[in-house]
Amino acid sequence: xxxxxxxxxxxxxxxxxxxxxxxxxxxxxxxxxxxxxxxxxxxxxxxxxxxxxxxxxxxxxxxxxxxxxxxxxxxxxxxxxxxxxxxxxxxxxxxxxxxxxxxxxxxxxxxxxxxxxxxxxxxxxxxxxxxxxxxxxxxxxxxxxxxxxxxxxxxxxxxxxxxxxxxxxxxxxxxxxxxxxxxxxxxxxxxxxxxxxxxxxxxxxxxxxxxxxxxxxxxxxxxxxxxxxxxxxxxxxxxxxxxxxxxxxxxxxxxxxxxxxxxxxxxxxxxxxxxxxxxxxxxxxxxxxxxxxxxxxxxxxxxxxxxxxxxxxxxxxxxxxxxxxxxxxxxxxxxxxxxxxxxxxxxxxxxxxxxxxxxxxxxxxxxxxxxxxxxxxxxxxxxxxxxxxxxxxxxxxxxxxxxxxxxxxxxxxxxxxxxxxxxxxxxxxxxxxxxxxxxxxxxxxxxxxxxxxxxxxxxxxxxxxxxxxxxxxxxxxxxxxxxxxxxxxxxxxxxxxxxxxxxxxxxxxxxxxxxxxxxxxxxxxxxxxxxxxxxxxxxxxxxxxxxxx
Amino acid sequence: xxxxxxxxxxxxxxxxxxxxxxxxxxxxxxxxxxxxxxxxxxxxxxxxxxxxxxxxxxxxxxxxxxxxxxxxxxxxxxxxxxxxxxxxxxxxxxxxxxxxxxxxxxxxxxxxxxxxxxxxxxxxxxxxxxxxxxxxxxxxxxxxxxxxxxxxxxxxxxxxxxxxxxxxxxxxxxxxxxxxxxxxxxxxxxxxxxxxxxxxxxxxxxxxxxxxxxxxxxxxxxxxxxxxxxxxxxxxxxxxxxxxxxxxxxxxxxxxxxxxxxxxxxxxxxxxxxxxxxxxxxxxxxxx
Numbered sequence: 001x002x003x004x005x006x007x008x009x010x011x012x013x014x015x016x017x018x019x020x021x022x023x024x025x026x027x028x029x030x031x032x033x034x035x036x037x038x039x040x041x042x043x044x045x046x047x048x049x050x051x052x053x054x055x056x057x058x059x060x061x062x063x064x065x066x067x068x069x070x071x072x073x074x075x076x077x078x079x080x081x082x083x084x085x086x087x088x089x090x091x092x093x094x095x096x097x098x099x100x101x102x103x104x105x106x107x108x109x110x111x112x113x114x115x116x117x118x119x120x121x122x123x124x125x126x127x128x129x130x131x132x133x134x135x136x137x138x139x140x141x142x143x144x145x146x147x148x149x150x151x152x153x154x155x156x157x158x159x160x161x162x163x164x165x166x167x168x169x170x171x172x173x174x175x176x177x178x179x180x181x182x183x184x185x186x187x188x189x190x191x192x193x194x195x196x197x198x199x200x201x202x203x204x205x206x207x208x209x210x211x212x213x214x215x216x217x218x219x220x221x222x223x224x225x226x227x228x229x230x231x232x233x234x235x236x237x238x239x240x241x242x243x244x245x246x247x248x249x250x251x252x253x254x255x256x257x258x259x260x261x262x263x264x265x266x267x268x269x270x271x272x273x274x275x276x277x278x279x280x281x282x283x284x285x286x287x288x289x290x291x292x293x294x295x296x297x298x299x300x301x302x303x304x305x306x307x308x309x310x311x312x313x314x315x316x317x318x319x320x321x322x323x324x325x326x327x328x329x330x331x332x333x334x335x336x337x338x339x340x341x342x343x344x345x346x347x348x349x350x351x352x353x354x355x356x357x358x359x360x361x362x363x364x365x366x367x368x369x370x371x372x373x374x375x376x377x378x379x380x381x382x383x384x385x386x387x388x389x390x391x392x393x394x395x396x397x398x399x400x401x402x403x404x405x406x407x408x409x410x411x412x413x414x415x416x417x418x419x420x421x422x423x424x425x426x427x428x429x430x431x432x433x434x435x436x437x438x439x440x441x442x443x444x445x446x447x448x449x450x451x452x453x454x455x456x457x458x459x460x461x462x463x464x465x466x467x468x469x470x471x472x473x474x475x476x477x478x479x480x481x482x483x484x485x486x487x488x489x490x491x492x493x494x495x496x497x498x499x500x501x502x503x504x505x506x507x508x509x510x511x512x513x514x515x516x517x518x519x520x521x522x523x524x525x526x527x528x529x530x531x532x533x534x535x536x537x538x539x540x541x542x543x544x545x546x547x548x549x
Numbered sequence: 550x551x552x553x554x555x556x557x558x559x560x561x562x563x564x565x566x567x568x569x570x571x572x573x574x575x576x577x578x579x580x581x582x583x584x585x586x587x588x589x590x591x592x593x594x595x596x597x598x599x600x601x602x603x604x605x606x607x608x609x610x611x612x613x614x615x616x617x618x619x620x621x622x623x624x625x626x627x628x629x630x631x632x633x634x635x636x637x638x639x640x641x642x643x644x645x646x647x648x649x650x651x652x653x654x655x656x657x658x659x660x661x662x663x664x665x666x667x668x669x670x671x672x673x674x675x676x677x678x679x680x681x682x683x684x685x686x687x688x689x690x691x692x693x694x695x696x697x698x699x700x701x702x703x704x705x706x707x708x709x710x711x712x713x714x715x716x717x718x719x720x721x722x723x724x725x726x727x728x729x730x731x732x733x734x735x736x737x738x739x740x741x742x743x744x745x746x747x748x749x750x751x752x753x754x755x756x757x758x759x760x761x762x763x764x765x766x767x768x769x770x771x772x773x774x775x776x777x778x779x780x781x782x783x784x785x786x787x788x789x790x791x792x793x794x795x796x797x798x799x800x801x802x803x804x805x806x807x808x809x810x811x812x813x814x815x816x817x818x819x820x821x822x823x824x825x826x827x828x829x830x831x832x833x834x835x836x837x
Binding site: 037200 | 571583604632737
């Protein structure tokens with residue numbers, strides 16, 4: 001167990017160590033875009049910062065957190081040490097090297113292409129190489145999760161895989177499907193061009209491949225939060241999980257419906273026909289199903305807990321819940337943000353409505369609400385739940401943890417609601433400085449300033465998070481109850497083979513992927529759509545000769 | 550994964566239901582996307598099924614070109630940055646270029662370091678820039694008596710060679726320093742108009758920052774880096790673009806920008822670039 005715990009702890013530390021500076025960058029970015037004076041008002045610094053913020057938050061924090069969470073869940077839910085610890089450490093080192101390479105390239109100013117790459121913008125090969133090592137390296141983790149689950153099934157024939165393990169394996173499989181797009185893009189298009197092996201870039205193909213990743217990656221970020229909803233929350237609330245089967249179905253539906261839908265990020269792109277765009281838009285609506293299922297079953301689980309604690313009447317169970325527990329509080333706050341952000345998401349995915357908000361700050365606000373809010377607040381709750389069990393050192397103060405969660409919630413609401421509104425007013429995203437003397441832009445000024453205040457609150461909350469974790473780490477060791485996962489109301493004795501493994505669902509997803517992406521990707525092998533790249537790193541976009549010193 | 554799950558054995562209830570639902574989804578979304586959505590056109594007649602499917606896939610051969618009077622086609626340049634063009638420029642032979650360059654030194658100075666403030670310094674200039682201008686002179690897209698005559702006698706290969714030669718000459722334009730260090734005062738809040746135009750542009754007039762293409766920091770293929778170039782030359786080119794005398798800018802960006810600049814702004818921007826990079830003509834010649 002000791003080794004598995006250390007594995008999880010190291011991953012968590014990397015995730016949170018990267019998290020804090022990335023929040024600092026985010027707060028500064030809010031400031032430079034606002035009418036307020038900002039230190040270092042330089043648009044190029046802004047784009048470098050956005051790239052670093054996005055890369056850190058979207059790739060580094062999430063991947064390390066999910067991997068650490070995966071090892072912790074494997075060890076605790078299966079009740080035995082993680083198999084393949086040596087491979088896990090190798091994976092950790094590869095991902096860490098990748099992170100350092102990417103961060104160094106961005107800091108050197110050679111990679112201001114934003115974390116979504118935006119070809120034909122071209123960054124230094126160090127950046128792409130780093131991203132490849134980080135994402136490709138995490139595939140070792142994917143294999144380890146599948147290996148641990150299948151070997152447990154072999155050792156325990158006929159028994160249902162614990163829901164937590166089933167769900168983290170689903171997360172790993174989803175990540176493998178999701179990452180396939182960006183890995184092919186990096187290896188097939190961006191790395192060869194940045195190394196000078198090719199002269200042109202097929203931007204349409206690259207963007208299409210990235211769209212395979214771009215939506216599913218969001219669900220990869222989301223899954224740890226959902227696992228906490230299903231397996232940790234009912235226990236923390238003092239109740240039971242409403243339905244184990246519903247949990248399994250939810251995670252299966254996430255695998256199926258979060259990948260063949262990424263083209264709703266390309267509604268404004270010219271390289272695809274309206275029919276394919278509509279088709280993926282249609283498939284996207286089914287992503288709402290597992291989320292609605294989850295909201296239902298979490299509310300039902302909480303009601304069970306509330307009534308068990310003496311809540312009476314139609315809504316009396318709500319105040320009866322232990323809101324002092326960070327996990328319960330975080331879930332409540334998370335569901336509020338998930339609800340608001342989710343309805344915003346329905347607008348993004350609607351083929352016609354999307355054109356109102358495409359490439360406006362509405363989109364940025366949306367994913368900050370969902371990911372930065374609903375998901376990350378659950379990461380905090382998971383850390384507060386698992387840290388004491390891993391280190392044996394309890395949190396010094398639950399009150400401080402509650403403050404931290406409330407501040408994060410308040411900060412994210414204050415930052416992202418005005419942000420949504422400026423998006424509807426037509427404020428574009430990915431713009432460093434706005435000319436607030438222009439009457440069209442001037443009316444957004446007050447809203448942007450409110451967002452800046454939200455950003456400052458988020459920064460305070462992030463600092464508080466690190467303070468809480470460091471205080472726990474430095475505190476004295478005390479005996480802690482081992483981590484227990486929530487029992488279902490009717491714990492499963494046996495489950496259908498289809499709900500105990502992923503073969504059927506992988507086969508179905510493969511068919512859907514060929515259906516949804518076969519033509520959109522295949523057409524590029526007929527079209528001649530390559531263009532020269534624009535290097536963001538200065539004079540090296542010249543054809544040769546004038547390289548800088 | 551265990552094989553006993555029978556992903557393809559349809560007599561099991563789970564695979565049967567799952568495959569059935571996926572098949573339904575595929576059929577419904579295909580019919581809606583290609584049969585319904587693509588058929589009914591807001592501004593045109595309803596398409597037949599075959600054309601609707603093609604349109605849904607993005608193959609819109611059915612749309613005839615609009616019947617409107619088409620103005621005569623006038624391309625600003627013949628250069629497109631295709632891979633064959635880039636390959637030819639990259640293959641330029643600097644040694645051969647040195648012989649051709651003997652025809653240039655009378656005006657552009659020894660080694661391409663110009664002593665006249667109205668003639669651009671070529672030493673250290675990106676080869677793609679020189680290649681494009683020579684081609685524009687050859688095809689009459691850029692008009693300037695002497696250069697037009699010279700352009701007519703140098704071949705594309707000669708252009709690539711001479712461009713390669715000037716690109717590697719020293720004491721001319723300062724070496725491009727990749728990405729510039731972050732520094733305050735490069736936003737729209739900057740009070741100095743030249744610095745504001747260079748680094749932030751003027752969104753209200755639709756003017757992008759000069760530095761996005763001409764440096765410092767941002768460089769685009771075919772756009773010359775301006776640091777250290779003669780201020781008088783830059784100003785004259787801005788005036789030429791503004792008055793439509795020079796027309797070889799792809800997509801007319803420079804004409805759009807220059808005609809919105811006031812004479813004072815042109816002077817200030819030219820002085821900004823000319824002053825930067827350590828005044829190559831004065832310093833460079835003094836060294837010799």
